[in-house]
Amino acid sequence: MSKKLVTAIAEMEEQQALDLAADLLAKKTDPLVILDDCRAAMEIVGQRFEAGTYFLPELLLAGEMLAQITDLVKPKLKKTQAMQRHGKVLIGTVKGDIHDIGKNIVTFMLDVNGFEVRDLGVDVPPEKFVEAIREFQPEVVGLSGFLTLAYEAMKDTIECVKSSGLRDNVKIMIGGGQVSEEIRTYTGADAYGRDAMAGVTLARQWTGVKQSHSAKKAKA
């Protein structure tokens, strides 16, 4: 493990992180080890976002660094190693709404917190959610929406899940700019999240994850 690489990513030193990764690769370091360092760094970034010291610029830059380093090591990867995941979350912005900033942040935070996330994108019709629940079998479904029109679309989506006989298989959380407890009741969701971390907390509760690895470390 390269502590330097982890630190460079976590401290937002983009150029340094890319140089270090290239160096490690040139020195024949196992690409999987480099990716593990990235993952460790992303956990720190997620942790700092959770603590309110990192915000959107850091999440987006960390994502960029990860993508660039992944591209760099990919040609040298012999086999992909599946990471141990806590559970599966299906996520998407509901029908009629094409906003995705909030959804992308939640997706990012779930991912760095060890969930396997499938993102259906924006303007997702209820039937597409149902189809993906059947196929992907997530424990948690996240519905995102920014417009007040999303209230109706969230309600329709949850009803569609119900009438397909899948409602008991999943916990459903909703979120977005104008979502509140009243809207949770209205749509029939199990919970709503005010921000990305609330989404992670809900997913942890519902999949029986007590606390993330990094959170434990942070408390220790």
Next chain:
Amino acid sequence: MEKKSKELSADEKQEALFQRWLNPKGPDGSDLQFQSPEAKKAYRARVTRIKDAIQLRKLPDRVPVVLLPSFFPYYHGGMTPQEAMYDYDKLGAAFKKFIQEFAPDAHIGATAPGPGRMFEILDYKLYSWPGHGVAPEHPYQCNEGEYMKADEYDALIQDPTGYFLNGYLPRVWGALQPLQMLPFFPGILEMYGAAYNFIPFAIPPVQAALKALMDAGTEALKWAMATGAIEGELAAAGYPQMLGGFTKAPFDVIGDTLRGTKGIMLDLYRQPEKLLEAMEALVPLMVKMGVGAAQLNGKPIIFIPLHKGADGFLSDEQFKKFYWPTLRKVMLGLIEQGCVPFPAAEGGYTSRLKAIRNIPAGKTLWMIDQTDMAKAKKALDGIACVLGNVPLSLLSVGTPEQVKEYAMNLLESANGSGGFIMSNGAFFDQAKPENLTAIVETAKKYGKY
């Protein structure tokens, strides 16, 4: 002799704009003919109420109340957003009915939908609108992207207008793509060499773009005549339009529609100096945009929707370094010219309340969305008028009793020393009509000082 505009103080300029708002003109430039003496009295009372709430000099006769919708009036009038964008007569009729039904103290005009046909003619790519990327029954939405490339900051800084003309506009308006070929206008200096600059206008695609601009102009005028007529009718009936125009925070100019959220957030780390320089370059343009509209329309309030500086987007330090300084400069520039900046703090602004206090008193109107209103009022007490905070979720699914209770709490927490306008917290498409009535009635009945 009247003082020339140059010699007037900011206070005098503000007063002059308020006076113009108090004494509206008809389309021919003469004094507006009110429907009745009562309508005239009601109009002046409403403007005065809002003026007093903003200026913080004396208490208004009661708490003013406004409703700020996006597509609600048209859904409520039984039409789709598509119809609202394409049938200007229906649009106007629905908006007029909305104001007469709920009778708020002011309105923001029937201008939110915009002329659909004009966007078609110019092949607008920045937004999807009903029938063009979103369903007829849904409102328009922005397609974020990196329309300005990461290496184009110098071009924007050196010549913002040129950059818009040759770079940005041709990318977001499909029909204007040929404008990339336009000449460099500051090169048209003297007889020698001038002719070369006019050659682009001989190129068929450029001519097609100019034709599209003329057609778009015709359509825009048609729409403006229809919405303007409704504004005049409502004023004659005693309902003032409150917006003189709009402008934006330089950070949002770049973050919303030029570089996009991802672009600007990465620039904050990758090229912070360029970003800061570009925002400084945009300050005088954004001031000019607001002041020009206020002067043209004869109304002081300039709307500034705030987006990427809210809680959760940036750290407090980033807000203070990247977002607030140039927004503050725009606000000060507006205030200097007699305008009332009307920033809308969409989302939460709790962590920003301390920073935004640094602004002259009695010159600003803040729209508060989800920030705790008691905290916002406490932070801005004696500095700025606050407006808003009734949640959209409550308006959509709550009961009138719940809305009334919420509004009563606002009267309690936000109203101590004036400087408060009752309103919804963010622009809304949907609400139960009886909940809107509850907002207006609570302010009128219980908003006495």
